[in-house]
Amino acid sequence: MQRQIKLIKRPKGTPTYEDFELVEGPIGEPSAGEILVRTVYISVDPYLRGRMNEGKSYIPPFGLNEVISSGVIGQVVESRSERFAKGDVVLGSLGWQEYSVVKDSSVRKVDQHLAPASAYLSVLGxxxxxxxxxxxxxxxxxxxxxxxxxxxxxxxxxxxxxxxxxxxxxxxxxxxxxxxxxxxxxxxxxxxxxxxxxxxxxxxxxxxxxxxxxxxxxxxxxxxxxxxxxxxxxxxxxxxxxxxxxxxxxxxxxxxxxxxxxxxxxxxxxxxxxxxYGSRFGEGARELAGWLKEGKLKYEETITEGFDHTIDAFLDLFKGANLGKALVKVAEIE
Structure with a gap:
């Protein structure tokens, strides 16, 4: 079993803890072409507030009583894919939960030689x-x-x-x-x-x-x-x-x-x-990585420790508490 965070009410005004629920659910087993990913970092972002409302937007709203999702850095703990091995560090749009079973086409590896893994949720993400x-x-x-x-x-x-x-x-x-x-x-x-x-x-x-x-x-x-x-x-x-x-x-x-x-x-x-600009992401990533390597770009992170504090980190966005990218650190990279 694992911990998960679900949206259980559409917020009226500023979100509160009552709009979310911390639950337990099964981890699941990967099938052919899938991997099991352990969550390392969760990205909390202002745009997620819009996805908590009903109505048409540029991205579908979250479903009630479903696990919230956002950018996640994770580590492969079990692989039934030829593309990934156990221990690979990956980036994808995954759930606010401790583990995710995903298709190998839905995530990509990150290069930790260029920058720490968390940077792929901020300056390189x-x-x-x-x-x-x-x-x-x-x-x-x-x-x-x-x-x-x-x-x-x-x-x-x-x-x-x-x-x-x-x-x-x-x-x-x-x-x-x-x-x-x-x-x-x-x-x-x-x-x-x-x-x-x-x-x-x-x-x-x-x-x-x-x-x-x-x-x-x-x-x-x-x-x-x-x-x-x-x-x-x-x-x-x-x-x-x-x-x-x-x-x-x-x-x-x-x-x-x-x-x-x-x-x-x-x-x-x-x-x-x-x-x-999806078709041009490669261009942007190359330029950003080059400036980062040359020391022309700096980045700051506000990291909240612990999965239990994911909702706290999200709500803090609307208080202006973060400097740079707001992240939740759930686990260490092994």
Whole structure:
């Protein structure tokens, strides 16, 4: 038997412990072409909140009374596949449980010589690829331009800012604590950073962006996004990756309208998901790996220890508790 986490209620507003259930279920045995994977790291991500709602979206909602799933790093403990051997470390979209029986085509090996296994859930995984394609394909930063990133100390935002610096831009991050502001400037090389909890964002942005804003990478939405629009330069680009400020707003998210700002500046505002770029993942992974190897990219992880604390780690996302990628460590790699 193994422990599993299921969604048992659709959250109303901010999720609570009552929306989940920790249960026991059978581990299962692999059949031909399958492997048994022991969970090592679980990725907890803001987008999972959307999958807890009913309704059409870019990815199907979680079923009630079913095991929640997300990115997982695991280790093969039993193999009935020619592609994998016992001990291989793999990455896939797997359940919030201690073991998973999966088809060998649903996971891939990770190269621990390039980076620690956990990096494949962050800078070398979906969050890194999200940053890469959203910024470069939609944002298209040019040398000397000003790039503003909200949620800048998170897994995606911190990578976005560093890629923008690689491309020669001036980078301003917006985050929720003095610790995060210091991290962005001192560790990641951002040119400036703003604490939205202690500063007036609109005023701070005017000071930090004297030449206006050319690219705004949107992770947060709400009042922070509202403060950006008046500072947009002509032909600004706005990749819309997330809007976490409104994910738990049961009343709906209403604010200043953006149309006039977009018209006056001929700006582009485009939503996206990383799945749009599936055919180009190899390109993004190669570039990110190269920058990581050259020391041009750094990454931070907030690791919660223990499967029992997976729900805690997820709920902490909405309190801004994580610096960099939020992960749950379930077991050691042997």
């Amino acid at each position: 979906m969050t890194g690829l999200t940053a890469y394609f959203g910024l470069l394909d939609i944002g298209k930063p040019k040398e000397g331009e000003t790039v503003v990133v909200s949620g800048a100390a998170g897994a995606v935002g911190s990578t976005v800012g560093q890629i923008a610096k690689i491309k020669g831009a001036r980078v301003v991050g917006i985050a929720g604590s003095d610790e995060k502001v210091k991290f962005l400037v001192d560790e990641l090389g951002f040119d400036a950073a703003i604490n939205y909890n202690t500063e007036d964002v609109a005023t701070a942005l005017r000071e930090a962006c004297p030449n206006g804003i050319d690219v705004y990478f949107e992770n947060v939405g709400g009042k922070i996004g509202d403060a950006v629009f008046p500072l947009l330069n002509n032909f600004a680009r706005i990749p819309v990756c997330g809007a976490i400020s409104g994910y738990n707003n049961a009343e709906g998210d209403v604010g200043p309208r953006v149309q006039s700002y977009l018209i006056k500046t001929s700006s582009l505002m485009q939503g996206f998901t990383v799945g749009n």
